[in-house]
Amino acid sequence: MLESSQQKGQSLAQQVASKMEEFIKEQRYKVGDKLPNEFELATELNVGRGTIREAIKLLAARNVVIIQRGKGTFVSENPGLTEDPLGLSFITDKKRLSHDLMDVRVMIEPEIAKLAAEHATPAEVEEMEAICLAIEKLIHENKNHEEKDIQLHSAIAKASKNVVVPSLIPIIQTAISLFINLTNRSLKEETIETHRQIVEAIKIKDGEAAKKAMQRHLGYNKDELNI
Amino acid sequence: MLESSQQKGQSLAQQVASKMEEFIKEQRYKVGDKLPNEFELATELNVGRGTIREAIKLLAARNVVIIQRGKGTFVSENPGLTEDPLGLSFITDKKRLSHDLMDVRVMIEPEIAKLAAEHATPAEVEEMEAICLAIEKLIHENKNHEEKDIQLHSAIAKASKNVVVPSLIPIIQTAISLFINLTNRSLKEETIETHRQIVEAIKIKDGEAAKKAMQRHLGYNKDELNI
Incomplete structure (x- = not known):
């Protein structure tokens, strides 16, 4: 054998x-x-x-x-997908790494938001809306919303129905939050606003609007991270 | 301890x-x-x-x-980077997987070609030109050029100076070639032509031209794969 x-x-x-x-x-x-x-x-x-x-x-x-x-x-739930499958923790220049991870997000996530607008089920949209509300609550209570944030972007990736990206997005997003101190974020209003715009566009199946809202969202994040 | x-x-x-x-x-x-x-x-x-x-x-x-x-x-050369880091081989619908991997390439690689045009060193351009010639030789001899193809796209990813993408591109490209029979490809002329256009645009540091040539190149490939 x-x-x-x-x-x-x-x-x-x-x-x-x-x-x-x-x-x-x-x-x-x-x-x-x-x-x-x-x-x-x-x-x-x-x-x-x-x-x-x-x-x-x-x-x-x-x-x-x-x-x-x-x-x-x-x-395992995701067989073969390890905690740090790309070996990112071995890259020593963390500032550079965060910058480049953010660049990759900007390449992938707007297109994924567009696909989500085309393929999301009503139940998936409801889940996104619930996560948005949970994030807004955490922001208003001045609590960390990193984990819920990753959940929202993962839900969008899943709704795109692309089978590869749902593995990729959480890896990239987790890596960024691991390597960068995101506790002093001033982007609360922009985050709430652009999250809502992304989910609303997905809900009304407007792919181009979803793509543009995600571009704005990541643009704000990138400026804020100063990377 | x-x-x-x-x-x-x-x-x-x-x-x-x-x-x-x-x-x-x-x-x-x-x-x-x-x-x-x-x-x-x-x-x-x-x-x-x-x-x-x-x-x-x-x-x-x-x-x-x-x-x-x-x-x-x-x-190891790429510590922590395993052979199938995203667990792609565990996804059972291989046709769907190849389609979605190709979609991810279309999202990432044109932007990467643009970055390569901005950051490639003369030595890196020379390497790309040499790989192009090697691919053309293999095509004219009716030999498999898959491996050299992955080499070219990896060289472009490396020249972009993004530290994440050089890990990602070979994984995606290898997965596609593993799951799809690419032996009957009729795209010889288009491959030669678009490869040359990409490398030429990188050489003269024309980011937009490099991006568009990569889009054309992947577009032909996607049509050919019929996915």
């Missing part, structure tokens, strides 16, 4: 990990599913339980599976 | 891996550097050699380090 990958010079645990990854890709195990126990996997793959344990650790290191102590091993 | 991360419920090997990752982020070990041997690391971090071995395997699974048998362990 495992001969084919042996020539790559992989350890037995790596080969077993690749095999288990294939099972997940073939949807034999789906997102959220619990994997069979070590004994069953060892029997099926004809290797020792120690090798299974090691393979599972390798898969967990790449967030393909999640080990829940005492409960078992489960297929 | 390792107490602080203990509360996260991480195994000792995971804690040691995090610590070693910090060393790399602090540039104590730089890209390409050889790590100290197991015995030295075990002494320094005050853990057993088995734990060091396990930690190194975890780091290798996320491409932070590369284990070269008989030579030692080295800091």
Whole structure:
């Protein structure tokens, strides 16, 4: 069963990990599913339980599976998507990194807002409106709204129905907020206003207006970040 | 030394891996550097050699380090950047995935070509010209030019001086070529022509022309892929 990958010079645990990854890709195990126990996997793959344990650790290191102590091993929600998948935390010039991440957002997010205007369901629009209100409440209470902000942009990305961008946006946005101190933001009114404009344009399915509102929104952010 | 991360419920090997990752982020070990041997690391971090071995395997699974048998362990070229960092291979609808990846390229690459026109060094332009010629040769010999194609787009991304995009472009482009059979491409003349236009515009530092040539280039590709 495992001969084919042996020539790559992989350890037995790596080969077993690749095999288990294939099972997940073939949807034999789906997102959220619990994997069979070590004994069953060892029997099926004809290797020792120690090798299974090691393979599972390798898969967990790449967030393909999640080990829940005492409960078992489960297929992760976003298999293969690690916390910092682009290795951004290894880039040393953080100011430059934030600037360039923001540039990438400006390239992607207006187009994504346009796609969201074309494809969002009424339920998705309702969710965006609810997040907008929650952000406005946090802003008025002088509380941090970073997390809700990421939620809003992720909801827009999801509504675009592009299957790649919903993975990308939270990575980029989280990285920016990790590396830059955003606590002293003075852009409260602009944030509230442009968020509303984006969601309103998506609601009335006006793609160009959604695109332009997102451009304004990110433009304000970029000016404010001074990057 | 390792107490602080203990509360996260991480195994000792995971804690040691995090610590070693910090060393790399602090540039104590730089890209390409050889790590100290197991015995030295075990002494320094005050853990057993088995734990060091396990930690190194975890780091290798996320491409932070590369284990070269008989030579030692080295800091990887793009630490933390895994082969499929967005977990794209786990998306089951490959036709949809290719379409959406292409959409993301259309959002990013024209702007990147524009930035390349503004920031490319003469040496970088020379490299692009050489890759163009190599692609043309392969096309005329009816050979696969996929790899050289990725090289050209990566060179343009690098010349943009954006620190994020050079990680992103090859991932997206490789994913597209993995999932779609590109062997029957009829776009030979258009590819040669638009590649030349992009590089020429970058050479004369005409950002708008570079952007438009990249849009045309990706437009042809998208039509051809029929996605």
